[in-house]
Amino acid sequence: MRTFIANNQVIPITNHLRPDGGRWTIREKLLLGLSWDQYRAQFLRNPVNWALCFVFAVGVPILLQRYLFGLGSITHASNDYPWGLFLGFGLFGMVPLSASGFLLGTTVEIFGRKDFVPIERLALLNGLLGYFFAVVYLEVDLGMPWRLYYPMFVSLGPAAVLFLVAWHVATYLSVQIAEVSSAYFEWTGWLKGKRFVRSITIGLTIAGIILSTLHQGALGALFNYAPAKVHPLWLSASFQWIHFFCSAIFAGLSMVIVAGALCKRHLAWRCDRRFLDNVDQCTLGLGKGCAYALITYLVIKVVGVAHDNEWAYLLTGWGRYFLLEMALAVVLPMCLFAYGVKHRRVGLVRWAALISVLGIVWNRLNTAMICFNWQLYREVPHWKEIWVTVTIFALYFVVYRFILYRLPILYQWQGEK
Amino acid sequence: MPTLIDRRRFLRGGLLASAAATVSLAPAQTEAASFEGYPNAMGVLVDLSRCVGCRSCEAACNKEQQLPAPEKPFNDFSVFDELHHGQKRRTDETRYTVVNRYDIPGREHPLFRKIQCNHCQEPACLTSCFVNAYTKTPEGAVVYDPDVCVGCRTCMIACPFLIPTFRYSSAFKPRIMKCVFCYDTRLTKGLPPACVEACPQEALTFGRRSDLVTMGRQRIRENPSAYVDHIYGEHEAGGTAWMYLSPAPFDQAGFDTSVPKEPILNYVKDFLGIVPMVLTIWPALFAGFHLLAHRKEKMQQVNKNEGEV
Ligand code: SF4
Ligand code: SF4
Ligand code: SF4
Numbered sequence: 001m002r003t004f005i006a007n008n009q010v011i012p013i014t015n016h017l018r019p020d021g022g023r024w025t026i027r028e029k030l031l032l033g034l035s036w037d038q039y040r041a042q043f044l045r046n047p048v049n050w051a052l053c054f055v056f057a058v059g060v061p062i063l064l065q066r067y068l069f070g071l072g073s074i075t076h077a078s079n080d081y082p083w084g085l086f087l088g089f090g091l092f093g094m095v096p097l098s099a100s101g102f103l104l105g106t107t108v109e110i111f112g113r114k115d116f117v118p119i120e121r122l123a124l125l126n127g128l129l130g131y132f133f134a135v136v137y138l139e140v141d142l143g144m145p146w147r148l149y150y151p152m153f154v155s156l157g158p159a160a161v162l163f164l165v166a167w168h169v170a171t172y173l174s175v176q177i178a179e180v181s182s183a184y185f186e187w188t189g190w191l192k193g194k195r196f197v198r199s200i201t202i203g204l205t206i207a208g209i210i211l212s213t214l215h216q217g218a219l220g221a222l223f224n225y226a227p228a229k230v231h232p233l234w235l236s237a238s239f240q241w242i243h244f245f246c247s248a249i250f251a252g253l254s255m256v257i258v259a260g261a262l263c264k265r266h267l268a269w270r271c272d273r274r275f276l277d278n279v280d281q282c283t284l285g286l287g288k289g290c291a292y293a294l295i296t297y298l299v300i301k302v303v304g305v306a307h308d309n310e311w312a313y314l315l316t317g318w319g320r321y322f323l324l325e326m327a328l329a330v331v332l333p334m335c336l337f338a339y340g341v342k343h344r345r346v347g348l349v350r351w352a353a354l355i356s357v358l359g360i361v362w363n364r365l366n367t368a369m370i371c372f373n374w375q376l377y378r379e380v381p382h383w384k385e386i387w388v389t390v391t392i393f394a395l396y397f398v399v400y401r402f403i404l405y406r407l408p409i410l411y412q413w414q415g416e417k
Numbered sequence: 418m419p420t421l422i423d424r425r426r427f428l429r430g431g432l433l434a435s436a437a438a439t440v441s442l443a444p445a446q447t448e449a450a451s452f453e454g455y456p457n458a459m460g461v462l463v464d465l466s467r468c469v470g471c472r473s474c475e476a477a478c479n480k481e482q483q484l485p486a487p488e489k490p491f492n493d494f495s496v497f498d499e500l501h502h503g504q505k506r507r508t509d510e511t512r513y514t515v516v517n518r519y520d521i522p523g524r525e526h527p528l529f530r531k532i533q534c535n536h537c538q539e540p541a542c543l544t545s546c547f548v549n550a551y552t553k554t555p556e557g558a559v560v561y562d563p564d565v566c567v568g569c570r571t572c573m574i575a576c577p578f579l580i581p582t583f584r585y586s587s588a589f590k591p592r593i594m595k596c597v598f599c600y601d602t603r604l605t606k607g608l609p610p611a612c613v614e615a616c617p618q619e620a621l622t623f624g625r626r627s628d629l630v631t632m633g634r635q636r637i638r639e640n641p642s643a644y645v646d647h648i649y650g651e652h653e654a655g656g657t658a659w660m661y662l663s664p665a666p667f668d669q670a671g672f673d674t675s676v677p678k679e680p681i682l683n684y685v686k687d688f689l690g691i692v693p694m695v696l697t698i699w700p701a702l703f704a705g706f707h708l709l710a711h712r713k714e715k716m717q718q719v720n721k722n723e724g725e726v
Contacts, residue, residue, distance in 0.1 A: 072585030079509055079582040080502075082570035110703050112710035143568015143583060143591040155548040155565035161685050162571050163547035164692065202707060210699045214692060221688035225545045225575035228675045241688050375675075377502040 015414040059391025074384040081379040085389045088368035090137025093361040099252025101127020102208040109205040118278040128176040133396040168215035186413040220244025231371035233322040236304030250293035251360040257353035272411035287349035291337035329359025458557030460626035460658035467620035470529035477615035510584045513596035534596035536658035541681035542572035557658045558598035577676045655680030
């Protein structure tokens with residue numbers, strides 16, 4: 001938003017009142033107080049938008065193809081690998097990265113750590129959008145997307161792990177909408193709504209903890225259904241849900257660190273002093289949490305290997321791949337976090353966060369696809385499947401940015417609250 | 418009255434949690450615990466030493482189940498040489514059963530193995546499906562209801578025998594495609610499935626599962642040099658209705674011998690067991706943390722208020 005930086009303007013629209021005393025209309029709020037031409041000009045100036053347009057230009061027709069001619073027309077239609085990138089990345093990757101909402105909610109609301117308040121809303125939004133887009137990915141992947149609500153209302157199979165995931169993700173999504181809605185209520189000026197949400201915050205937060213513990217774990221437990229298919233190093237029947245839950249902790253925290261860093265760098269015009277002055281300190285605090293979660297994770301991973309007595313596998317090719325994952329995705333970020341936090345090197349902590357975000361996606365892809373059917377063959381996704389995955393992610397990015405531009409996430413609302 | 422308000426907030430939290438508990442939990446346990454195999458269920462014993470790879474069963478199944486015509490006719494035996502990703506042929510949306518050839522070193526004749534749904538006693542597909550699309554009927558068949566399936570394909574992940582397939586080619590009428598033991602056309606009438614009837618070699622024997630186990634043991638006992646001393650499917654995945662006898666080690670004939678000898682459901686029971694714990698302990702635990710963390714603040718507040726008075 002160079003318009004704002006160039007004009008050296010103060011943060012646009014943080015209040016219901018215009019500088020001249022009138023009230024902003026919704027349209028003006030949406031356009032950030034710019035005229036339509038100004039808004040278009042700034043949109044076209046940004047090369048990121050061109051890249052996004054390119055992604056959509058190719059991706060949307062492929063999506064149409066999927067809905068008109070079936071999943072088989074854009075994927076390899078594999079019966080051996082029923083779950084591809086849409087779930088491997090979109091569901092199993094996005095959900096741990098979105099644990100941020102419940103983690104920061106717990107830190108601030110339950111443990112009373114007010115020093116994390118400046119970044120709490122970013123974490124909540126990150127959680128909400130991540131879950132929402134996990135459901136979008138699901139809607140691309142499901143054979144009959146129009147029956148999404150069947151497990152809730154039409155035909156219930158409550159003994160299945162996926163049933164728990166479905167219910168919990170759906171409930172949790174509503175919890176998160178409620179949590180983020182206070183920002184929306186401030187922005188639109190509907191204070192009753194905000195007060196109501198405020199009054200049930202603790203209930204929402206605790207519900208969030210329960211639901212998150214269970215469905216993060218349940219995503220792991222889903223692989224317990226395939227004990228003969230997932231490579232034993234990536235599947236430890238008794239610990240799988242703990243592995244998934246524990247890794248979601250540092251995944252979620254790392255994702256907030258990365259989002260915070262991006263906002264500070266590219267969205268500084270939208271941030272107020274409270275955010276800019278505190279984000280480094282918060283990053284260090286979150287980094288510390290990540291380091292602890294990573295070391296716990298490492299220990300229970302080793303416990304998993306020891307419990308099932310899988311040491312012999314470590315000497316095989318799969319074992320080397322496993323050790324590589326452990327080294328790059330767990331030990332490396334763990335050391336960087338620890339060192340960065342100790343020596344207050346915020347930049348280092350941010351790099352560590354990026355590595356652990358990529359690491360967790362890698363781990364989920366390993367479990368769901370690469371080390372799945374390890375005795376058969378590797379399935380390489382169709383390029384259209386990859387493209388659609390990128391397209392949905394681009395959509396996630398656009399929505400994320402759209403909201404950050406407008407709602408009081410990175411700044412405090414100045415009008416009545 | 419800060420404490421009062423807090424207690425009310427806490428109660429609301431508890432309510433939310435128990436609402437979640439009622440939906441997700443209570444039924445989970447009862448169903449998981451009460452599901453068992455049926456005593457009079459039927460099954461089929463497949464004897465690999467009798468199968469000659471004529472593919473009559475494939476043809477019969479195709480006709481019976483009104484599946485699309487195959488690319489190569491059923492009397493074309495070049496299909497035995499087909500490899501996809503280095504794998505032999507498998508079931509897909511156009512075929513519920515396939516026969517594959519296995520050349521086993523040291524044996525004069527190759528072995529042929531027919532695969533189809535094994536109609537497990539405690540089917541992994543059934544237990545993993547979150548809309549209950551599968552049913553294990555008292556006759557022993559595992560049937561599927563396309564009207565409730567949402568196409569998540571978890572059943573395909575869960576089936577240890579790689580049997581269910583998905584009709585990926587259809588955008589509007591996709592569904593799981595798998596062998597149904599000829600349930601509605603034959604099994605309910607007491608008739609053997611089409612593939613069994615078509616077999617000219619009597620390699621497939623239809624009967625009560627418990628009788629088939631006895632028969633299998635007897636064949637092994639009477640001719641110990643001709644068989645490996647194991648009935649594949651007696652215990653695999655908790656026991657299956659379709660079982661196999663083989664003259665050569667099962668792994669050489671393409672069987673997955675790493676399939677556990679207990680129902681797949683056992684692997685998720687642990688997790689389902691912790692669910693009630695989390696649901697009951699977490700709310701109390703975290704509400705406690707909340708009260709603790711905020712006590713200091715409250716005390717200060719109270720002190721200040723008292724000071725003012
Ligand atoms: S073989 Fe597979 S599809 Fe058939 S009943 Fe067993 S788990 Fe289900
Ligand atoms: S694909 Fe259909 S039958 Fe299979 S688990 Fe999903 S909903 Fe159930
Ligand atoms: S039992 Fe029926 S559906 Fe199954 S393979 Fe045989 S003929 Fe086909």
